[in-house]
Amino acid sequence: MMRYDVIIGRDILKHCGFKVDFENDKVTWDDVNVPMRPFPKTSNEFATNLYLSLHEDKIDDPLDHNDEVFLLQETTEHAERIEQERQRAMHSEGYRSKNILSSKYEFVDADTVAQTQKHLTAKQQSELSKLLKKYSRLFSGELGEYKDEKVHLIIDPKVKRPKSKTKPLPSLYGPKKFNESLQGRTRSTRPHRFYHLPKIGDILARRTNYAFFTKLDVSMQYYTFVLDNESKKLTTIATPFGTYRYLRLPMGISQSPDITQEIMEKVLHDLFEEVEVYIDDIGCFSTSWDKHMSLLDIVLSRLEDAGFTINPLKCEWGVKETDFLGHWLTPNGHKPWKKKVSAILAMQPPTNLKQLRSFLGLVTFYRDMWPRRSHTLSPLTNLLVTKVFNWGPKQQKSFQEMKAIVARDALLAYPDNSIPFDIETDASDYQLGAVIKQKGRPIASYSRKLNAAQRNYTTIEKELLSIVETFREYRDILLGGQINVYTDHKNLTHDMTKFTIQRVLRWRLLLDEFGATYHYKQGASNFIADALSRVPSSIPVGEEQETKPNDMQQA
Structure with a gap:
């Protein structure tokens, strides 16, 4: 017992x-x-x-x-x-x-990989095959080892250090998958260095007018990093076979993505003009085939030297269009990935808050794509505020309207800092709205609800807040470019030094950084931004501001 x-x-x-x-x-x-x-x-x-x-x-x-x-x-x-x-x-x-995990996939001949790239010419397939043969160890399927240093997790000094007899964490195994619960260890550890993951939107905005794109997927990436002795104690788990410790970085610990991103950026640190890295996804972009082969030669060499492995059949070699980080990339712009759109369209009306959050999460992932998103979803997001699931005709209508919007084939153009940005903004009693365009082509759409305090702002403050929030959200895209802001509030086009409210003075400091030019545009002409900011008057007064999640990290 x-x-x-x-x-x-x-x-x-x-x-x-x-x-x-x-x-x-x-x-x-x-x-x-x-x-x-x-x-x-x-x-x-x-x-x-x-x-x-x-x-x-x-x-x-x-x-x-x-x-x-x-x-x-x-x-x-x-x-x-x-x-x-x-x-x-x-x-x-x-x-x-060494040899800790058996091969995740069978060895694939380089000629076979090259021949499956039907979009390439025979000459390009031959050159790709020669390149892959040069790095046969990288595609062997055997788990490698990151050779630079051991990965360690620092124990939070506020938490009692575990004794030598660390209590094992529970685990669950099935016919094809093994799972362990590392939540307790996640709470008792902290990253050895906090490292920000890049925003997916920023990555997509940087990749314009490419001719060839290769997507690399690092196989079993976390297991490439060896843990130090102290960290091994934190990963002790109980299994039907006994009590075990991880030798390598496990999934399920909050520090794992930070550690992985930092190391990957260290390996490819001087290639970011042509390479993007997001945890285990690597994108290589080039304007010509010769440059692309040279770039791949450098990238594959770095990955092989660092001890990584790649499944060549899961990669996309020299394509013009493909899925990347949950989006469908083309040389002229990006749009929602059809696979994710199909998943949204296939969803049935939710029956509880958990299912509702799942639907809202999928839709919000593409929040830049679809105008009137916040407006359309208001009856659904209100349920999250009240925390009472009461599905009625308004919610069903909102659900169907959002799915209809998702079904449209939206394509956002890549931003070009050599071309002026035209921003149309507007605000209503409950909403902020804006659309960013270049030469009439949409770059991004923005909308969100006002919180209880912001709904008490004056009309001019709400209009100004719409501009401020748009600049904050798309700072990395807009900063340094020529910006024209179109608003239907004429007072904003005059000298804003007359404002004396401290809140507005703080906003002015941010706006001055962008150096935008403000233009008056009547509401009838500014119909896009105006539509983004309009919501039904039936929204409860006590409704809270909609949470804006950051770009999602699994694809």
């Missing part, structure tokens, strides 16, 4: 939906069958890979030896292999960072 945290009776298991089949020695829950211990029917490949990916920790073993190895001894051959790996790991310091 003392060796287990809890023993659950059959009545509770039945109440929770577990079906215990003693005749066939299995437990069924949520259409997943799990064999009873020590019934050795689990996949040898899964058990072996799990053992090889984790370092066994003998400090705190919640299971007895028979339970620990019951899944690994189905055949004599596998039992001998596991014992050999165990002995080598115990006596070889260098072995811990």
Whole structure:
């Protein structure tokens, strides 16, 4: 009894939906069958890979030896292999960072990869094949090791340092996937250096008028980074095979993306005029085929030297259009990825707040794409404020209207700082709206709701706030360019030094940084921005400001 945290009776298991089949020695829950211990029917490949990916920790073993190895001894051959790996790991310091995971994919011949690129000419396919053969180790599928330094997670000094006998975290395994809960460790650690992930919108805005684009996907990227000894203790987990520790950077820890992004930018630090990096996604952009081959030669060499591996069949080589970071890229602009649009259109009306948040999250990911988004979604976002799910005709209408907007094929042009930006802004009692254009082509659309305090602003303050918020949101695009702002409030086109309110004085400091020129445009002519800012008068007065999430980080 003392060796287990809890023993659950059959009545509770039945109440929770577990079906215990003693005749066939299995437990069924949520259409997943799990064999009873020590019934050795689990996949040898899964058990072996799990053992090889984790370092066994003998400090705190919640299971007895028979339970620990019951899944690994189905055949004599596998039992001998596991014992050999165990002995080598115990006596070889260098072995811990080699051959930890088996190949994630079969080796692919370079000629085969090149021939699958039907969009390339025969000459281009031949040159691509020669380049891939040059870096055969990079495409071998074997897990590499980042050679520069070991990755470490610093323990927060406010949190008690774990003792040598670190309490293991729970884990869950299935037929094809292994999961562990690292939430407790995430709360007790902090990044060794906070590192900002780039905004997806900024990445897309920089890539205009390219001729060739190659998308590289780093395989098993997190597992390339070896953990130091202190960090290994923080990743101790309990499994049916015993208690183990990660040797390499695991998924599920909040610091992992920061660490990965920092290292990737360090590897490709001097190539950012032609290369974009977002965690494990790398984009290479060139204006000619010869330049593209030279760029790929440098990038692949850097990745191979750093110990990374790439699955060539998951990459896109020398294309003009493809999906990247959740968007569909073309040389002339970008638009929502059809796969994500199809997912939105296929969604049924939500039946609870969780499903509603999922729908709003997908739509908000493309918030720059669709005008009147905030206006259209108001009946739905109001439900998040009240935290009471009450789906009625207004919500159903909003849901259908948003799906109709999503179904339209929106294409945003890439910004060009050599061309003036034309910004049309407007504000209503409840909304802010703006549209950014160049030569009449839309660059971005902006709209959001006013919070309770902002709804008390004067009309001119609301109009000015619309301009300020647009500049803040698209600062990286607008700063340094020639900007023309069109507003239907004539007072904003005069000398703004007459304003004496402290809030407006602070806004002026931001506006002066951009050096925009302001023009008066009647509301009837400024119909786009005006439409973005209009909402029904039935919006509750106590409604809070809509949260604007940052660009999403999984694609």
